[in-house]
Amino acid sequence: MSQLTKLKMTNSFTNFRSILTTLRKPKYFLLIIFPLGLIIGTFLPGISRSLNDLGFTLIQLISYPAIPLVLTAVIISVYSILTLDKSNKNNFFARKLILSLIIFTFVASILALALSLYQKPGILSPDGKVSIGKFMLDITDINLTVFSSDIADPLANNTSWLQSVIPSNILSDAANSNTLKVISGSLLAGYGLSIIPQDVSKPLVSLLRSINSLSVKILDELLLLSPILLICLIAGAITSINTEIIIALLNVTICILVSAVACLGISRLIIKRYTSKEEKKLLETNPADSVFIVGLSTGSSMACYPTITNTLKFIGRASSQVEASTSLSLLISRLGNVVYNVIAIVFALNLYEVRLSPLVLIQIIILGVVTGISSAGLNGVAVVPTIAIALMFFQVPAPPILLLLLAIDPIMTLPRAAISGVMALCISVISSNESVVEAG
Amino acid sequence: MKFFYLLRNFIFIFFLFFLFQLNQKVYAAENIYIDKIIQRGYLNVGLPPYTTPPFYYLDPKDKKLKGYDIDIIEGFAKEIGVRVVFDRDSTSFNNLVKRSGAGDFDMAIGKLGTTFKRMSDAHPHEYMNFRHALLSNRKFVNSLGVAPDNPNYGNELLNSSMKIGFIDRSAYDTYANSLFSNAEKIGYKNWAECKNALLKGKVDAIYRDATEIKKIVYQKPNLSIEYVPILFDDIIDQKSIFLSTEANTYLSDILDYYLKRKEIKTDSEIMKDYSSFYEPIN
Structure with a gap:
């Protein structure tokens, strides 16, 4: 291969890369990506199905560095929090982090509740009820085999739930992509690392940081594909989702999209309020926008991790604090799921005409928070069934609600990830500070 | 000459009478119950006093009884060579089966489920399976x-x-x-x-x-x-046509032979075949 050809190829790759980087900006998302996805999905359904498959393949590719990222981020975070507390008594980072996690969780759930009370998801027109009813026909039927069924062990379900949380072997859990086990295993590993002597832990922490940096870098590079991914997903969603259902559930969809925009607004304000003049000078644009777009275009809140950490490190925030706060808020306190679950619970209660008394509203907030947090480690459609716990509490039938939510989940997963991303940015901005002593 | 003319006419009339008698023998069934039905000219069938489309219902256009059960029983009657007369005076499903067992009609149809109690009243012949x-x-x-x-x-x-x-x-x-x-x-x-x-x-x-x-x-x-x-x-729920003991003795074979040629319909097949009855109504 001649030198000229090599140069041409390098230039082409650089140009392609810069186009993809440019397309990740919010205005291009609104002006090019979203309309293009809609047009392809509407007018070229045959191609859209192939694009949908390509979209899911790209998601698989983007998810590839997720497990090592989660593993290392959680271990380093826990280690950082526990060692920071020991090394600097005056540092309130851990307390600030926990407090801001709690405050943001409840603020997000109250915001979601207020929006859903205003938007009234689940209160349907007669036509809407017919559309939903038609969608439910046959799918929600209960088929029983009474005399030939095996009697289940009542303890089996509890055991399997516990088994899904308790780590068995951190490496095999990571290899099998058992995110929940990886998180719990990493929490334990982080704790273990913090109680061993620093001269023993230091090389390990250094190795973990290297793996973390590598994962972040790979993820960052793969995220260049997010504009293509988004076009594929929007086109695929338009073709595959029953439009009648989207119209019938328009209130839920709008409510979640408005919540996402409201969260973006809140995060923009918080970044302005909690960054110094010097930090603002370093930022060309508000980082909330780019985090929001990354979440929205990938449907993965974890994909926001590199953008958040890189931005905050760039403006001079302590990297250990940034990593700790970002990973904890993205992995455990996933506010996108909390907001989504609150709206979904209100939708279910409205659909089954449950009166929303003040006590019920408080219960909605608590259950929204609990079920949202319990979805830690779950992604995409796997988040939806966590709402069943709340529905059971309110004695509202879970299967039809879950079925409806699953039907529109390919769209809902995008704003959910965007909310988790921007709220994690807020928590990191508030809890991290510039002048902390680095741990490890 | 006149005698031969009279004898010839007598033989011709006798031959015609013989032929007529022979003809009568062809149309009479050896099965005395079926013969009774043929002599009567119709099959007397008990039907529930309700309307259950798509199984048995009055067509609003021509006010005639129609439906899958009606088709089944009319098809059977056609094989015997008679028409069907429906008796709809029973007060309930159980009463219909009981009356069928008592011989009030030749058979009873109308999406009738089979139970041990009903089997002690009349003899079931399965034709649907829901x-x-x-x-x-x-x-x-x-x-x-x-x-x-x-x-x-x-x-x-x-x-x-x-x-x-x-x-x-x-x-x-x-x-x-x-x-x-x-x-x-x-x-x-x-x-x-x-x-x-x-x-x-x-x-x-x-x-x-x-x-x-x-x-x-x-x-x-x-x-x-x-x-x-x-x-x-x-x-x-095995849906059956119910017959009295007497009717069952004489009709069992022919009815089973007829039903065997028809497939035993399941609920899914009925809902598919009669899909217009399972569509949204305003």
Whole structure:
């Protein structure tokens, strides 16, 4: 291969890369990506199905560095929090982090509740009820085999739930992509690392940081594909989702999209309020926008991790604090799921005409928070069934609600990830500070 | 000459009479019961006093009885070479079977379920095979505290103390008493009253075969939000034509031969073949 050809190829790759980087900006998302996805999905359904498959393949590719990222981020975070507390008594980072996690969780759930009370998801027109009813026909039927069924062990379900949380072997859990086990295993590993002597832990922490940096870098590079991914997903969603259902559930969809925009607004304000003049000078644009777009275009809140950490490190925030706060808020306190679950619970209660008394509203907030947090480690459609716990509490039938939510989940997963991303940015901005002593 | 002329005419008349007698022998059946039907000129069939489309109903256009059951029995009558006269004076499904057993008509049809009690009244001949089904309020389903996909759900449901509605003195009256031992069982005059009771919250579920249960939600899909069909895949309602002992002695073979040539329809097949009856109505 001649030198000229090599140069041409390098230039082409650089140009392609810069186009993809440019397309990740919010205005291009609104002006090019979203309309293009809609047009392809509407007018070229045959191609859209192939694009949908390509979209899911790209998601698989983007998810590839997720497990090592989660593993290392959680271990380093826990280690950082526990060692920071020991090394600097005056540092309130851990307390600030926990407090801001709690405050943001409840603020997000109250915001979601207020929006859903205003938007009234689940209160349907007669036509809407017919559309939903038609969608439910046959799918929600209960088929029983009474005399030939095996009697289940009542303890089996509890055991399997516990088994899904308790780590068995951190490496095999990571290899099998058992995110929940990886998180719990990493929490334990982080704790273990913090109680061993620093001269023993230091090389390990250094190795973990290297793996973390590598994962972040790979993820960052793969995220260049997010504009293509988004076009594929929007086109695929338009073709595959029953439009009648989207119209019938328009209130839920709008409510979640408005919540996402409201969260973006809140995060923009918080970044302005909690960054110094010097930090603002370093930022060309508000980082909330780019985090929001990354979440929205990938449907993965974890994909926001590199953008958040890189931005905050760039403006001079302590990297250990940034990593700790970002990973904890993205992995455990996933506010996108909390907001989504609150709206979904209100939708279910409205659909089954449950009166929303003040006590019920408080219960909605608590259950929204609990079920949202319990979805830690779950992604995409796997988040939806966590709402069943709340529905059971309110004695509202879970299967039809879950079925409806699953039907529109390919769209809902995008704003959910965007909310988790921007709220994690807020928590990191508030809890991290510039002048902390680095741990490890 | 005149004598020969008279003899020739006598022989001709005798020959014609002989031929007529011979002809009469051809149209008479050796099976005395069928012969009785042929002599009568029609098959006397008992039909429930209700309207159950697509099985038996009055066509609003020509006011004639139509439906799958009507086609089955008219097809059988055609094979014998007679028409069908329906008797719709029975007061209930059970009464219809009892009357059939007593010989009030040649046979009874009308989506009649088979039970041990009915088998002691008349002789059943299977022609359809439907799953038992409930249309239940979703809140009741939820209140059982066991997820429907749990293998124990069926037993929980059968042993629950739900309020269950069905048509009084129907096969489902009998089935409910044997299957739902702890349930509060309420019999209603007809299916419309059963549906009304469910919609008004007087009962937790109504009980009949899958074709009737699914029809409710197919015709009014918005009901799917609040109500759910529960289909018992292994509890089958065998739908039969019922005959008295006398009729069964003489008609059993020919009826079974006829039904064997027709396939035994399942609820899914009926809902597919008669899909226009399972569409939303305004």
